[in-house]
Amino acid sequence: MNQRPDRYPLSMRLLHWMRAALIIPLITLGWAMTSLPDSFVAKSEWAYPVHKEFGVLAFLIGAIALFVRRRSAVPPHSDGLARWETTLSTIVQHVMLALAIVVPLMGYAMSSSFTQSDGVPFFGLELPELLPKNDRAFAVFAWTHKTLAYTLLALVALHVLGVLKHRFLDRGRNTDVLPRMI
Template structure:
């Protein structure tokens, strides 16, 4: 689970950075379409698959209890952020897939030499909705990641109770 956590974290941060970069670049930059979009798509599919694997493992495993010294609001906030990150790590790639599948000029969704079938009808109005949802939910995921990291930093460096340090549990 730890390895999946860190692989997923690196992939999501990379996808967020690449997504922001792609949208800021002008369309005249060839790399935007030759390698940025295809890699963003295929690594997005990979994140989606990894989250499914991770959820399957979590469902079948006993998870360690949160540190006993956490305040109830901290425990509740951590739970909400974790659930939101899992949900968004599934929904954001699905919205990206829906964008690509519905866009009339899409060249498909690659996945490391394979093509993911496009199941949605081509419709640029639907594409615009999926595009907006993908962007808003991706930024929401970024916000959850920031909250997650801020919680780790708080418990590591600012809590008086050293037993609340969750970072060693993640390595």
């Protein structure tokens, strides 16, 4: 008899926490660096290259996570959750995973299309810029990257609040979802 696990597989748990460890600092750095004046030298010499490198890493980990999720048995939703909670949870999880891939792609497209781009570094490598230089396209990619990054941040906050609600406010019900991911 093939039973579904009560926890996510180790590979999915590790990828989950790696994405979390990347996404929150990336959004924070993105917000901070765009708030700095262009005259601040560390903005172009440190912040943007680091943001790009770890953004590419976030993309790779997100793509691997999607691949692993498609091939792994995931635990069923807790019995104590209301139908709307399981539906919302499923939607939020899928959209966060998609955004973990799309947001870095928009960042790459933004950098690749920018006429004054310094390239897309990746820990000692220089990734090819595949898009033609076009500042109008850059503006669209920049808006999309920023909007989707903040959407991802809002979904992460909703995700964390949901976990905390189920852990601390739903006592007496079988709703604690945190042990599934630890």
